[in-house]
Amino acid sequence: MRNLSARVRGAPDRLLRDVSLSVAPGEVRGLVGESGAGKSMIGKAVLGILPRAVEVLSGEILLEGTDLLRLAPADRRRRIGATCALIPQDPLTALNPSRRIGPQMTDRLIDILGWSRTKAQDRARDLLAEVQITDPDRVLRQYPHELSGGMRQRVLIAAAFAAEPKLIVADEPTTALDVTVQKEVLRLIAGMQARHGTALLFVTHDLGVVSKVCQSLTVLYGGLVVENTTLRDFFPAPAHPYARALLAATPKYTDPGSSLVPVPQAVLDGVQAQVVAADRGWRNG
Amino acid sequence: MADGRGQVRRRLGLRLWLSAGWLTLLLLAALLAPWISPKDPLAQDLFLARLPPFWMDGTEPGYWLGTDSLGRDVLSRILHGARVAMTVALVAGTLTCVIGAALGLLAGFLRGWVDMVISRLIDIWMAFPPVLFSILLIAVIGPGLGAIILAIVVIDWTRFARVVRAEAMAQGAMDYVASAQVAGRGRTGTMLVEVLPNVLPLIVVLLTLEMGIAVIVEAILSFVNLSISTDDPTWGGMIAEGRTSVHQAWWVLVFPLITLFLTVLSFSQLGEGLKDRFDPVLR
Amino acid sequence: MQLFRAVILRLLTTAVTLSGVAVIVFVVIRVVPGNPIAMMLPPGATDEDVARLTALYGLDKSIFRQFLIWAGGVLQGDFGTSITTRQPVLGLVLGRLPATLELSVMALVIATVIGGFAALTGTRLRGTRSEAAIDVANGMALSVPDFLWGLVLILLFGVLWPVFHISGRVTPSIDLPFTTNFYLIESLVRLRPDLWWDIVSHMLLPALALAIPLAAIIGQVLKQSLKETMHLDYVTLSRTKGYSETHVITREALPNAVLPALTLVGVQFTFLIGGTVIIERLFSYEGLGNMAIDAVINRDLPLIQGIVILFAVIFTGVNLIVDLAYAALNPRLRHG
Ligand SMILES: Nc1ncnc2c1ncn2[C@@H]1O[C@H](COP(=O)(O)OP(=O)(O)O)[C@@H](O)[C@H]1O
Ligand SMILES: [Mg+2]
Numbered sequence: 001m002r003n004l005s006a007r008v009r010g011a012p013d014r015l016l017r018d019v020s021l022s023v024a025p026g027e028v029r030g031l032v033g034e035s036g037a038g039k040s041m042i043g044k045a046v047l048g049i050l051p052r053a054v055e056v057l058s059g060e061i062l063l064e065g066t067d068l069l070r071l072a073p074a075d076r077r078r079r080i081g082a083t084c085a086l087i088p089q090d091p092l093t094a095l096n097p098s099r100r101i102g103p104q105m106t107d108r109l110i111d112i113l114g115w116s117r118t119k120a121q122d123r124a125r126d127l128l129a130e131v132q133i134t135d136p137d138r139v140l141r142q143y144p145h146e147l148s149g150g151m152r153q154r155v156l157i158a159a160a161f162a163a164e165p166k167l168i169v170a171d172e173p174t175t176a177l178d179v180t181v182q183k184e185v186l187r188l189i190a191g192m193q194a195r196h197g198t199a200l201l202f203v204t205h206d207l208g209v210v211s212k213v214c215q216s217l218t219v220l221y222g223g224l225v226v227e228n229t230t231l232r233d234f235f236p237a238p239a240h241p242y243a244r245a246l247l248a249a250t251p252k253y254t255d256p257g258s259s260l261v262p263v264p265q266a267v268l269d270g271v272q273a274q275v276v277a278a279d280r281g282w283r284n285g
Numbered sequence: 286m287a288d289g290r291g292q293v294r295r296r297l298g299l300r301l302w303l304s305a306g307w308l309t310l311l312l313l314a315a316l317l318a319p320w321i322s323p324k325d326p327l328a329q330d331l332f333l334a335r336l337p338p339f340w341m342d343g344t345e346p347g348y349w350l351g352t353d354s355l356g357r358d359v360l361s362r363i364l365h366g367a368r369v370a371m372t373v374a375l376v377a378g379t380l381t382c383v384i385g386a387a388l389g390l391l392a393g394f395l396r397g398w399v400d401m402v403i404s405r406l407i408d409i410w411m412a413f414p415p416v417l418f419s420i421l422l423i424a425v426i427g428p429g430l431g432a433i434i435l436a437i438v439v440i441d442w443t444r445f446a447r448v449v450r451a452e453a454m455a456q457g458a459m460d461y462v463a464s465a466q467v468a469g470r471g472r473t474g475t476m477l478v479e480v481l482p483n484v485l486p487l488i489v490v491l492l493t494l495e496m497g498i499a500v501i502v503e504a505i506l507s508f509v510n511l512s513i514s515t516d517d518p519t520w521g522g523m524i525a526e527g528r529t530s531v532h533q534a535w536w537v538l539v540f541p542l543i544t545l546f547l548t549v550l551s552f553s554q555l556g557e558g559l560k561d562r563f564d565p566v567l568r
Numbered sequence: 569m570q571l572f573r574a575v576i577l578r579l580l581t582t583a584v585t586l587s588g589v590a591v592i593v594f595v596v597i598r599v600v601p602g603n604p605i606a607m608m609l610p611p612g613a614t615d616e617d618v619a620r621l622t623a624l625y626g627l628d629k630s631i632f633r634q635f636l637i638w639a640g641g642v643l644q645g646d647f648g649t650s651i652t653t654r655q656p657v658l659g660l661v662l663g664r665l666p667a668t669l670e671l672s673v674m675a676l677v678i679a680t681v682i683g684g685f686a687a688l689t690g691t692r693l694r695g696t697r698s699e700a701a702i703d704v705a706n707g708m709a710l711s712v713p714d715f716l717w718g719l720v721l722i723l724l725f726g727v728l729w730p731v732f733h734i735s736g737r738v739t740p741s742i743d744l745p746f747t748t749n750f751y752l753i754e755s756l757v758r759l760r761p762d763l764w765w766d767i768v769s770h771m772l773l774p775a776l777a778l779a780i781p782l783a784a785i786i787g788q789v790l791k792q793s794l795k796e797t798m799h800l801d802y803v804t805l806s807r808t809k810g811y812s813e814t815h816v817i818t819r820e821a822l823p824n825a826v827l828p829a830l831t832l833v834g835v836q837f838t839f840l841i842g843g844t845v846i847i848e849r850l851f852s853y854e855g856l857g858n859m860a861i862d863a864v865i866n867r868d869l870p871l872i873q874g875i876v877i878l879f880a881v882i883f884t885g886v887n888l889i890v891d892l893a894y895a896a897l898n899p900r901l902r903h904g
Contacts, residue, residue, distance in 0.1 A: 408581065408588075411838070412880040412883045413589060413592075417864075417875070508715075531726070549712055
């Protein structure tokens, strides 16, 4: 993704300010920032599901060299369907309550990728087994309400990998879960990603999570990328003061009892000034 | 976005004013009918039967909207018909509203056996085909303005009772009613002072809708020839007559129909408009 | 066990409602002034004749006794004898029922198609002028009752552009070779397109008049329900799979949006059936409603009772069916 800017139609300010980031094949990139920073917006832009009210002003979204924004809507839709997938945030609302699990996992394979029904079903069964669901055949016949929250999240993860996508966007996939389940699901996603070698854009506000699953990360503030780096460079010493403060504000996963340090006001003022400067450049340019 | 929203609001306002304007016009027509009618609405003249409206050939001066098969002036009959329509709308609408809302309020707020009885009654009423019920009632009570009003009240009180009961129950469950009771007001006092003002906007909206319904019911009863005496001009009676001669003199059907259509539409648009005005209260 | 109790409770309240209806009609119509017996006898009949007939119809007993006798008969399937035609009420009423049922169901189908189409189109085109236009048309259709739509349709398609029939159920000169009164269905079963079209062209306008307000309600409720559903995550997820907006609306959102709309539409369908009374009158359609109005005008007490009870049974039956359909369509309840 290069220099992507977007705003709410008719609004004076941009939601995304020249965002550039890339995810290499096999790479897990964390996308962090406070709530409202525009993390989900980036994920939605990639998947072509931006809200109606939001328009893309400039920039490009390159998927294997093709700019998605240049494709005709129907082509873009199919291209994204065939090569990208979403692991949604809330497993309770992300499965259609009136359809069985099986068709919800296989519909894309059959309708978009043109697989045969049996092939798609075998694939769904294998994947359910891979996410450690003990009785895949039964689950495929069940309705979402018959499964627990953790089970549904597994189903969604399996479904995301079903079409062997090039890129998966995971939008805070653990936020809605119990703390006990969270770790397990995280391990599951990481494991699946490693086995399948999929590029993964991992949206979260939790640096602790990033440190566990990602190789690189992008820090976002107010729709502006303040840091784009690898995990190895980031954790000892983030380059940007805001990222440093954010790291300090994150409870250590090794030491949950340690006290939280809020992001200092001076740092916030500094990054806000940077946003304003970026906007000035945009207006004049 | 903001602009579009503003436009919608303005259009709603326009609809509100158009409806109110038409209804005011009708009210004036009803009040002044004897003085502004160009002809006597009852005067028959078989030599002037089925005259077409003014823009067509073969008309007589003064008969703007033509005459029916007995040679009576259509415009004058519509104007006089407005008297019955408006009376029924205002009186029957208000009475239905007061009685229905009172019963709904009682059921929703007092609960217990009162609610049991009223709810059962509502169930029973819902199992009646309303038009048949009203025709039956008129057959029993006999024709006449009072009978029509009574029939409307008897049939339609459930419209108010149902909605007001549900709303009173919802409001009664809220904190402020409990706190009012703690503050030492009696049950009846609480009901009147705390709950009534909150369901009032809803009641007003239902009332305007009911007025439109009352006009229709009167027209339906006139149509099946069970309304007030056959001489008095009513829109429903005119429509019934126009229906039989629609192939020879369409205007006898069309003009009262347009009047009735606009009136019913106006009442309901008025209700809708008021609902939008009360929006913050109704959510 | 819980289900069993719910069913019993439901049947009990239904029984109470139906008895209530019976009692009310019974009492109301016996206050009718004018002696129906005197009306059916030729002029010059003696008081003795009147008394004999009155006794024959049981009208000389107290209201309470009459009710017990009538209720006893009803429980054995005997709804009494019509005063005007002197035929069993049950037979008369069941003879007309098919006409009204066909009309109501046809209206329901039309309303569902139009309303569903309006809701789906409105959702598909949300945020555009077309959506606003659909909303305005919906509001109009909703504000004006079936009776007026019937008159408008008579003017438009009966007079101005006479393509459909505006009175009767079938062209009188046609000799129907049917054994049942389900004309529409039987004409299909017997593969008689000529008869079928004649019947349809008689039914279409009254059915449309009944359907317009219901279509508006379906359109409104379903669209609102769709709007809420379209925000849910599984709809978004389906979009990322590569499906078109139309597919997303009809396959993912619609099945879940139908359910909340269903209960309301059920109640509205009973209103539609109630509307057949005046619409049948307006279009001189030989159904139950038309018969009911004649019965009232002729003071045919047993017939009125029978028809009102039948309507009440239909209404409560429709509500029951809707509740069952709701349970059957809801996977949560199905596998509870
Ligand atoms: N449908 C929408 N229309 C207009 N603005 C939106 C919409 N959805 C989100 N926004 C705005 O976009 C910004 C970024 O939101 P989001 O990407 O969801 O943040 P987060 O980083 O928490 O995921 C927020 O400021 C929010 O107000
Ligand atoms: Mg988010």
